Amino acid sequence: MRLKDLEIYTSITIQAHDNPDADAIASGYALYRYFKSKGKKVSLIYSGRYRIKKTDLKLMIEKLHIPIKYRAARDEKIEGVLLTVDCQYGAGNVQKLNAENMAVIDHHEREISTAGLVGYEINPNLGSCATLVWQLLVSEDYPINDDKKLGTALYYGLYRDTNQFTELFYPLDRDMREAVATDKKVLHLLKNSNLTLEELEIAGIALIKYIYNNDFHYAIIQTKPCDPNLLGIISDFIIQVDEIYTCVVFNHTQEGYKYSVRSCIREVRANELAQFLAQDIGTGGGHAERAGGFLSERKYEQYYPVLHSEAYFGNKMNEYFESYDIIDLGKCKPDIAGMDMYESKKNNIGYVEAAALLPVGAQCVLRSLSGDMELLIDEGVYILVGENSRVRVTSKTEFESEYRKLSDSYGETLEYAPKLKVKDSADDIDLLDYMKLCTNKKITKVYAKQLTRGVKLFAPKSDEYMLGEIGDYLIADCGRTHSMSIVEQGMFGRLYQKI
Ligand SMILES: [Mn+2]
Structure with missing residues (x-):
């Protein structure tokens, strides 16, 4: 759904969940500002048994001038559209109000049937609903950074919903955190008035x-x-x-x-x-x-x-x-007992030659579903984008020995398009704009077996394990060292065939 779609209504009531938290208030407020700017009759409300009483929320409302009002549950019908934020119409955490047209913007797992809604946007991957609203505002070109109050509210919503950013992981949440302009003084005040x-x-x-x-x-x-x-x-x-x-x-x-x-x-x-x-x-x-x-x-x-x-x-x-069994290759030798031999199939993946986009020596962060990765551009850096939008960085020598460039264009759509954030520059580089296709050159042989128990595999000298779930494959290369790795069940058939 786009916010534009709701502009057919002249009256818009935005409802935060009962006992609203910072995220619900921030999300509601941002939507309030948006629809107000479109000349709509907008109100921002919450209902339920309790009034807002937490100090940081009261301060947030006061300092950022958020016009949220309490509305007791009553039967009178809501005009226009009722838009629930950070919650879903009819779910247990939000008072059901009488309305004819309902819409939902939320970041929780889907709890309700969306069939009766006039529109909805639900993305449970996100750390906060504020991030989702921010994205919707950005796609309508709304000038979010013209007013720090709005940015401060969104930032604080994300801050609280991700346990002070410690539990923040989704790349779009990071994008929002970095993009919004905030009032540091107000944030300081709110952050320090949270507990009683x-x-x-x-x-x-x-x-x-x-x-x-x-x-x-x-x-x-x-x-x-x-x-x-x-x-x-x-x-x-x-x-x-x-x-x-x-x-x-x-x-x-x-x-x-x-x-x-x-x-x-x-x-x-x-x-x-x-x-x-x-x-x-x-x-x-x-x-x-x-x-x-x-x-x-x-x-x-x-x-x-x-x-x-x-x-x-x-x-x-x-x-x-x-x-999970732990296989620590720093402590034991790879064991290929019970494994069968397979060979690799042709597999096309996306690649970007980073040095073609940025000057050598540029410092940047590669942001993707795999997280943030610091990257120093040198002549040999290739970024590979494989299945599930996962990215990997490799050297030119390795790239050329393993892959062959194809002339076809990269036609995939990804859940989150990986980007390069260049230090001291506000313009991010969307890798999808430059992605090309390559395919693996050589047929390699491996030993493999399907896992009947979970495995955590540590490579020698590594502190990070590869996780294998039941059904995934443990593979060992046919070289002298039999170095091991794990391939997801869904991927294995696409990458290897039995010989
Ligand atoms: Mn939330």
């Missing part, structure tokens, strides 16, 4: 009620209802305990369970663990050391109607640690 004395006590009580697992060295803590950012603060604290290698801190909210995950060992990436904990019933992600997630109440009830939440997290943690 009552929450200080909640943290204290939570800390003495930890559950510790001696076999896997993890801790689980449940807290009473509190600001979700407190979960991150508590986890940052307990991960420092010597015997605790990973931890999860969670609580129950209106919509489900919020949690923070931390890891301080190389065998566990917090973002993967956060994803594992959310399997089928929520979303999780972040970074290797810090991550977070959310379980939907509705799905939890459906999948685990009688399971206590503490037991859920305990069971899932044990399951995670029991699911």
Whole structure:
């Protein structure tokens, strides 16, 4: 959906979820500003049982002049269109108001049927709804940076929804964070008015009620209802305990369970663990050391109607640690027992010759779904874009020995188009504009076997593992060292065939 599509209505009511947080307020405010600029009759409201009482939110509303109003649930029909932000019309966390035309802008997993909506934009990959609204405003060429109040609101929405950016991982979230103009003074004030004395006590009580697992060295803590950012603060604290290698801190909210995950060992990436904990019933992600997630109440009830939440997290943690074998090639030799021989097929992927775009010596950041990567441009840098928009950087020599350039154009559309952000320049380079196609030159032979258990594979001298899930393939090259890697199940058939 484009925002333009909603401009057919003269009256637009924007509704944040009940008990609105910074993200809902910011998203609602940005949409309010947009539709106001189009001459619409706009109102920004929230409903539900409670009025906003958190200090940072009150300050946010006051300092940024956000015209959000409380509206008690009543039956009177909403004119024009009702647009729910950071929530979905009819979901459990937002008072259902009487309206004929409904639209949704949200970054949570889809909770409702979208059939009855006049429009919707839902992207659960994003750290905040503010990012989604920012993107919608950018695509309408709305001058977001003409007013720092707007940028400050969006920035703060993302800051709070990603646990002070520690659980931020999606590239578009980074783009928004860097693009908006903010008022540093107001941000400083808001950031330091987030917790209450009552929450200080909640943290204290939570800390003495930890559950510790001696076999896997993890801790689980449940807290009473509190600001979700407190979960991150508590986890940052307990991960420092010597015997605790990973931890999860969670609580129950209106919509489900919020949690923070931390890891301080190389065998566990917090973002993967956060994803594992959310399997089928929520979303999780972040970074290797810090991550977070959310379980939907509705799905939890459906999948685990009688399971206590503490037991859920305990069971899932044990399951995670029991699911993966570790192969550390720094400590043991590759074992090719039980593997069959395969040969590589032709495989076309995208490539960009970075030195053709930028002067040698330029410093930039390569941003993609694989994260941010620092890159110094020299004559030999090639950027390869393979399946799932994943990018890899290689040298000219390696590129030329492995690939042959094709004349066909790169026709793929990607979930997030990788870009180069050049230091001291505001203009990013969209790699899709320069992407060409190449294909692998040589037929290589490998040994491979399909995994019947999860594997974490460490290459010699590496602190980062490759993850293999059940069904993926463990492969070993046919050279003398049998160096190993993992290929995803869906990819394997496209890359190799049995001989
Ligand atoms: Mn949100």
